[in-house]
Amino acid sequence: MGREVAVSVRELVKEYDGTLALRGVSFDIYKGEVFGLLGPNGAGKTTLMNILAGILLPTSGKAEVLGHDVVRESRAVRALVGFCPQETVAYEELNAMENMMFYAGLYGLPRSEAKRRSKELLEFVRLLDVAKKPVREFSGGMKRRLNLAIALINDPEVLLLDEPTTGLDPRARRDAWHYIEGLKAEGRTILLATHYMEEADRLSDRVAIMDLGRVIALDTPEALKKSVGELSVIEVHVEEASEALKEALSALSENGKILSGEDYVRLYTRDPEAVLPKAVEATLRAGAKVISVSVSEPTLEDVFLKLTGRRLE
Amino acid sequence: MGLRAILAIAERDVRSTAKDKMALFWIVAFPIFMLTMSFLLWANPMPPVTVKVGIVYEDTTVNWGNLTFTAKNITDIMKEVYVETEEGKVKVFNVVEYGNKTDEALRDLKAGKLDAVVVYLDRFSVNASYGLSAKAEIYVRGGDAYTEQVTRAVLTQFFDELSDRIAEARIEVMEQNFPEDQLPPGQKQMIVEWMKGLAWPVNTTIETVTPETLMGKAGLRGWFTIAMTGVQLLMSGLAIGATMVVEERDRKTLRRLMAAPIGPWDLLLGKTLSGLVWLGISSLVCIGYGLAWGARIYWHPLENPAHALVPVLLLMGGLMMTGLGLLISMVAKTSKGASGLATAIGFPLMFLTGIWMPKWMLPRPLRVFANCFPLTMIVDALRAVMVFDAGLEAVLPVLPWTILATLVFYGLGVLAYKVVLRRSL
Numbered sequence A: 001m002g003r004e005v006a007v008s009v010r011e012l013v014k015e016y017d018g019t020l021a022l023r024g025v026s027f028d029i030y031k032g033e034v035f036g037l038l039g040p041n042g043a044g045k046t047t048l049m050n051i052l053a054g055i056l057l058p059t060s061g062k063a064e065v066l067g068h069d070v071v072r073e074s075r076a077v078r079a080l081v082g083f084c085p086q087e088t089v090a091y092e093e094l095n096a097m098e099n100m101m102f103y104a105g106l107y108g109l110p111r112s113e114a115k116r117r118s119k120e121l122l123e124f125v126r127l128l129d130v131a132k133k134p135v136r137e138f139s140g141g142m143k144r145r146l147n148l149a150i151a152l153i154n155d156p157e158v159l160l161l162d163e164p165t166t167g168l169d170p171r172a173r174r175d176a177w178h179y180i181e182g183l184k185a186e187g188r189t190i191l192l193a194t195h196y197m198e199e200a201d202r203l204s205d206r207v208a209i210m211d212l213g214r215v216i217a218l219d220t221p222e223a224l225k226k227s228v229g230e231l232s233v234i235e236v237h238v239e240e241a242s243e244a245l246k247e248a249l250s251a252l253s254e255n256g257k258i259l260s261g262e263d264y265v266r267l268y269t270r271d272p273e274a275v276l277p278k279a280v281e282a283t284l285r286a287g288a289k290v291i292s293v294s295v296s297e298p299t300l301e302d303v304f305l306k307l308t309g310r311r312l313e
Numbered sequence B: 001m002g003l004r005a006i007l008a009i010a011e012r013d014v015r016s017t018a019k020d021k022m023a024l025f026w027i028v029a030f031p032i033f034m035l036t037m038s039f040l041l042w043a044n045p046m047p048p049v050t051v052k053v054g055i056v057y058e059d060t061t062v063n064w065g066n067l068t069f070t071a072k073n074i075t076d077i078m079k080e081v082y083v084e085t086e087e088g089k090v091k092v093f094n095v096v097e098y099g100n101k102t103d104e105a106l107r108d109l110k111a112g113k114l115d116a117v118v119v120y121l122d123r124f125s126v127n128a129s130y131g132l133s134a135k136a137e138i139y140v141r142g143g144d145a146y147t148e149q150v151t152r153a154v155l156t157q158f159f160d161e162l163s164d165r166i167a168e169a170r171i172e173v174m175e176q177n178f179p180e181d182q183l184p185p186g187q188k189q190m191i192v193e194w195m196k197g198l199a200w201p202v203n204t205t206i207e208t209v210t211p212e213t214l215m216g217k218a219g220l221r222g223w224f225t226i227a228m229t230g231v232q233l234l235m236s237g238l239a240i241g242a243t244m245v246v247e248e249r250d251r252k253t254l255r256r257l258m259a260a261p262i263g264p265w266d267l268l269l270g271k272t273l274s275g276l277v278w279l280g281i282s283s284l285v286c287i288g289y290g291l292a293w294g295a296r297i298y299w300h301p302l303e304n305p306a307h308a309l310v311p312v313l314l315l316m317g318g319l320m321m322t323g324l325g326l327l328i329s330m331v332a333k334t335s336k337g338a339s340g341l342a343t344a345i346g347f348p349l350m351f352l353t354g355i356w357m358p359k360w361m362l363p364r365p366l367r368v369f370a371n372c373f374p375l376t377m378i379v380d381a382l383r384a385v386m387v388f389d390a391g392l393e394a395v396l397p398v399l400p401w402t403i404l405a406t407l408v409f410y411g412l413g414v415l416a417y418k419v420v421l422r423r424s425l
Helices: A045-052 A074-080 A096-106 A111-124 A140-151 A170-185 A197-203 A221-227 A243-250 A272-285 A300-308 B003-018 B021-041 B071-079 B102-110 B124-129 B145-177 B187-199 B216-251 B254-258 B264-292 B310-329 B335-352 B364-372 B374-386 B396-424
Strands: A005-016 A019-030 A034-038 A060-065 A081-084 A158-162 A189-194 A206-211 A214-219 A232-238 A258-260 A264-269 A290-296 B051-057 B082-085 B088-091 B093-097 B116-120 B136-140
Touching (some): A034 A197, A045 A060, A045 A158, A074 A081, A111 A140, A170 A189, A206 A221, A214 A221, B021 B216, B071 B124, B102 B116, B216 B264, B216 B374, B254 B396, B310 B335, B310 B374
Parallel strands (some): A158 A189
Antiparallel strands (some): A005 A019, A005 A060, A206 A214, A232 A290
């Protein structure tokens, strides 16, 4: 028996003033799964989220959430979905409780139920102690937690999280992951848009990699990483990655592809034991000061590089 | 449409505004400040004018001892003429006597030290006492048309009155001295009447009648109180409409709002409701503050049905200006821009529509515009009802046009709102 589909997207196209933001996106999200949408800025993740949240109308194609068409039954879809955009949606002059009560009102919750649910959710995101404090006094991490609590006010079966950890420090990000894992454990269906490959890798059951309005790969994180091939990654950390260094290490990498930043270069090889000493030697020859060298398995970023030839930024 | 969602939006908006110091300034502090200034500076009845008069006696008979009526007597009367005002008695003439030095008095007149000079010509006193024509010359300072007119009017009225009294006294003396036994019956009365006809060929009386409610400070303060209510409807209404959508867009909450199961109408009605609540509060602040200063404001809806229409007029004014504000939001890119544009449009309208400045002070073409501007009609009707205690006759004639204008302005505002909302998502 096949798994039950919570969200179905078929050939979705969205055009803004002659620019195609989505170019025929199709996928299914199963009930209870965390579905990652990974892609750089401008890949079309937010546009897709907005269509599924019932905010935008698609130019063509079809999308259904829990069997409801997002265009024809937009209000029903919005009542079933919890939407957490990347911006702070709380009104900063109000306190957390007032914000929760306001959003509860938008979903038509009676006052007593709204109060009970708001308390529960503020407790869930560990904000009950500061429920009467104006949101403007909250840290970035606290505001994101409040965003999440607001997204849950209608007890949604499907949760749309649009880059929920963008701009957070590593600790606050790990904190947010903890809550998302908790929601997954409750059996909610979660669509998680992110440009952090580590986030998609850790939280998602399946990941759709998007680029320029298209889904260019869709599978479990493990399968996607395997698609890079039986390659290992040698990462050379240096003080400064010069062009000469990149050129030298590119010559040692499989197919000549490397991934580099200001202070590192990643190269790919089927034979790390043989290539590692050569890489160190080439680095020293290029005049770079080596900080560390490591061998690891490919990441989703490596998958994106393989598919597009560009870094995931 | 969901009532709970509309109320939630309105409640949130009211709470946010209550915590916004700048918004509270415009809604509460600004009308209080403006009314205080107006009450202190402008809501005072025009004070009576005191005319500074130089008196010259070229009259050589002025000091004759046996005369009944001399130029000096007139000067003494002049010194005792007062008008009653709310602040007490005010002297009409400030008299400076120059003896017989006409040149000196006229020099002071030319130097602007006097408003007028009265020269009693020779034999004035003896002629006045013995029933002949007593002559005097009056010089009035020119240059300032207003002062000249007032001085002329005051002196003319004084000497007319004086002349009347002298004529009356003379007729009385003659009446007493008629040899009644030498006249046919009834002839004496006929002669007296004929003499009165000679003295007053046209007998007119002039009375000044000021509308009761504008007489004095209380009425003027009432006028300004309603004017300020109109200004609040204009300025705050425009700002509320102009920032309705763009403010949510700037805060980045709009997408999240529209992801909830609400429609565009819920947002519009919730926001409009909150705007009307604040406009109502602002109107109450104006009226309450005016009453605290003793402004004459009538409000007895059970006795005067026109007073029951006051909330309807305020509601229409609020909706009308909110609609106009929504139209403004079409060209605004940010909330600050929308608010600035609303102020830039509202501020001149405040003066050009006769809401804050009386319409009679406007040039003719603007007066025509003001008479057609629907919010001016509403404010005029509010003034008629609340300051002049007028009845339905002041409201019913403007009701059809103002209802139509409200529907058109708010209707156009709704169309603009939908465009701005679509663009903002």
